[in-house]
Amino acid sequence: MADINKKKIVLPLAPNEEFGSVKHLNTKKIKLPHGIPGHNLTEIEREVSADEPPALAVNDQLSVVGKRTKRIDAIYKVTGAAKYTSDIQLPGMLYGKFLRSPHPHAKIKSIDVSAAERHRGVHAVHILSVEPGGAVQRDNGHDAPAETYHVDKLPVLRYVGQPIAGVAAISDKVAREAVQLIKVEYETLPFVVDLDEAMKKGAPLVFEEKVEQQQTGGDVGGEAGAGQQGNLRGPSIGSFYGGPRGDVDQGFNESDIVVEGEFRTQVQTHCALETHGIVADWQTNMLTIYASTQSTKSVRNDLAELFDLPLSKVRVITEYMGGGFGAKFGAGHFGVMAVVLSKKSGHPVKLMLDRKEEQTTAGNRPNSQQMLKIGVKKDGTLQAIDLTSYGTAGIGLGAGVGRVAQDMYTCSNFRMAQYDVFTHAGPGAAFRAPGNVQGCFALEQLIDEIAEKLNLDPLAYRDKIDQSEIRKVERKKGAEKFGWKRKQPGSDSGVVKKGIGVAQGHWPRIIHVDSSATVRINKGGSVEIMSGVQDIGTGTKTILAQVVAEELGLKAEDITVKIGDTTYPDGPGSGGSVTAGSITPAARNAAYQAKMQLLGQVAGGWQVEIADLDMEKGEIFAKSDTSKRMSFVDATKKMRTNQIMATASRPDDYGGFEVGNAIGYDRLGSVQFAEVSVDTETGVIKVDRVVAAHSCGRPLNPLQIESQINGGVIMGVGYALYEDRIMDKETGYMVNANLDQYKLPYSKEIPHIENIIIEQYGAHSSTDASGIGEPANVATAAAIANAVYNAIGVRIYELPMTPDKVLAALQVI
């Protein structure tokens, strides 16, 4: 096995490692739709590569794209035919199980696995000499905090649940028995699991030495080279949007009103319904992996690197997977273990985490303590923003609170200091809009406070300070649909008080240029699209079918989508709302190029120019001579080769990127409105209604987008009211490592939700689409918090807003 410390760190955003923007041999100028229909739609001219397809018209002129299209794989899901990683059964397959640390902080003095090895039915036992995986390895090539591990020195145990050793046996039960036969002598050490305690002087140290980690794509890691004192690492003072701006102190001096608040958010766990897991099948010529992952290629790359295999010898398959929400990137400690065990035993090995392991070791959204201060002029102009934050991602990094305060509103004086605090708890991981959800809870409440001080309606005030044209439209349409009319805070009479609130969300538009797809047209008219990209429930399969069908004049159901397999060209990971914006242009371009090849053959036959031909409604026809017409199916029957094939990758954004090779112009903005009822006797908050106004560039499939938004809103409701990882300070254990005391919303808790999808064209690519996963839950908790304030007249500064906090805020207890 390769030394994990030799792993190079691949930075998706680092322009210095990749070539910068691409030059083209031939270019052309095309006019693309730009703006928001019904508001400011115009056309814009862009110079693009000559290979690019013509501009796609706005949605209402299209036949498949932008239409409510049923999920093409839903039939396999409603019949139970869809096979998930946990359903994979291979001949001779063994079951893997972990021995995990029972202590939050300990050293292994000795370990004896001989009894486990002798146990009947056990095929392999392996002691982990490094602790790969966990949150810090979630991104492609993303390294663990670089502590030097030696093969002869076992890793220090730093949280309850940290993997120590693994067993592969003929059944889950035998594996479990064998795990219990492993004898370990521990030297227990003092520990700390609480954020505040960990920051105190003299708190038990999680890492003795300085750890290093680079900043990565979808989230807010600690900066390279940042300071580290005790358990405190940081500060991180910038993001990919730049560093501090202006003079904050002077900004406050010149402010007429200064508001500040201390906000706290809890640790949230992902709770994908399918736990993390993998099936590894090590053969001498090929390592085949079935993984519940958000990125097939990230699993492949990790394993190829760790096991010194060429990329060609590792195949990762993810046909169906049961949700990820950010935590399922990379091979993970279980992936590495399964592969070792398969290699050792000569059998395929399945290793699925159980719910407790999932809750404690497989990632979480770090908590936060945010001190936010904003100064404004009498007219409301933002003068200064100052943010200090602390948060713990356990033994991982990445507890920053996003770029919300930095980037949502224009303010020339800005400063932030974000600190990671190490604790003896399982590593955090990227989680649906990492950082931004936490950051929004603070910023959007404070913006409301300012509006109140200025005697302005919260919406009117945002109209003044928010430069985003998209959110402006969202506010307007949202307010109309919601029937925005606020009472004075706390003015509702009666025991159950109603209130309304609004909050805005913010997420960058991120693109992965390493996103490729192949389109294949077969004799007889069947069409396939193939890519390594996976569908984690977001509907990627369906939008790919739609985009290809639109280009070829076919129906979505005519397209066979083969994805989730690294045998195909690499696709993007499914995280950070990058997928739709990254893979659909590649898909359309590949379809376009395949189409051109087919049209070339038809043009030769008909003796016309290619440019004179087009495809529509399953037919190929000449624009100049309508008698020249042939069905798509018949045309393919005359193809010279059995197949026509074209592969394309995601080109640069038309008009270039804003930062590096990955951050596009335009943000994915959202505005959410909430109505709540607060029972002032029991403290129970009920969310009655949410209006969620969102944009994701060109909406490809409103049916799926709505579902994503609803899912995000409900995840936001869970975050606002119920979900909370609770650690026992005495033992270092997670008290609610289940779905019983870790509370998710159920069907009876669901408010009325209405969606508004803003169609917005930025002329960035051949599909001009973007994702929606992250924006969907950024604003929810903040909107609910503002509504609660409106209901009871007292602000709640801490999540989740449980009944006892409400009663405490009302000073009843």
Place this chain on the structure above:
Amino acid sequence: MIEFILNDRKIRTDKPSGLPLLDFIRYEQSLTGTKIGCREGDCGACNVLVGHLQDGQMKYLPITSCLTPIGNVQGKQVVTVEGLNMEDLSPVQQYMVDEAGTQCGFCTVGFIVSLTGYCLSHSTPDYKAAIAAIDGNICRCTGYKSIERAARHITNALAGKDTRETVDWLVERKFIPPYFKEIPNMLQTIGAENGGQKNGVLVGGGTDLYVQKHDQLLDREVDLVANHPNWRFITIKNGVCTLGGATTVTDVQESDALQTLFPRLTQHLKLVASSPIRNISTLAGNFVNASPIGDLTAFFLALNAKIELTEDDKSRTIFLKDFYKGYKDLDKTKGENITAISFIIPPANSHFNLEKVSKRIHLDIASVNTAAQIIVESGVIADAHISAGGVGPTPIYLKDTCAFLMGKPLTPELIRAAIDVLQSEISPISDVRGSENYKRLLLRQLFYAHFIKLFPNQISLEVLA
């Protein structure tokens, strides 16, 4: 040997009776449509339907297969999604497709099963009942809205459902495959006697035991009580209501006799767990579980119920309130089982109420719960039995408070004065469900709520506050 029908096939297995049904389905039968989400009864990904003959009709109930020992399905039909699939999608499946009710799809089969269970119920279709049917299913992706839409369409498609010959009606409309009609005959050929063993661990519904230690039970024979007809009944005789120890929460909820006695019974019991759990969890299990916040315990404490404890052929009867000696410490020998629960039918002028507050309104263990049975005659409290849960190491019968109230005129002052007594006989601690102060406050509010709800003419919030 355990015998049952799995979808359309008769199963005879010598697997130990303690093996979870989920493991049998997935590993022994390779039917992987049924998923594992939590193994703790919380997510519903493992839901299956269990059908048995009742009054000549098949009655189907969704249950969590992860918590159910296979011995408990002896003589019944188990339906998984594979047993619902036909050549075309059923309307339940089709509407879930049409409305985008599935995203990642991992939860989907559980929803299909629960919603099909709703179709198979012998009651008139009602959207609220459809939503109630999925009260134990978690979906982390969709936000449930698309599933709600599907539930609405399904309800519409069920218009005119024959609530007696339900199976035939549904077969005709392709909700379920035709083989369902054959099941009653097939079941006749299998005994209903349970396959469990006398000296194993005693299991009721398993909703407590299998959460704690399914891995220790999966290769063991267990002693199953849930199927035993002698342990599962509800009778009313000579002014006394008697229930078998293995009576499930759903049995209680569906009992006409009890519905008449407690008009708000359904609302009360809907706050207990989720429907697949209520369908299997037993009263005795709830009592013996001895959780300080057991909802059924609070309910029966306020009825001043008695329990019958039986070991071999020796029986004794004690008050439920005397059953609890300390935290998980019971007046019960190892060999004693709760065979019956009984209470005196409250007189017509008695009033009953149950209150529960939890962080999440539904499917949540209470932070605090309380039940009250009160009789007021000529303005004077003639009898009072009040229980409280979550405010001490055991479920509590508030005997001092009851004694304080008894014989005094019902006035707001009295209720307020009772709070001091009440606070003195509870000892809540701060935990995951809330701080000590919060629980004390909650119990006060819920105590008030009993009187406000039961005697709105005499007591209102305004006068209490």
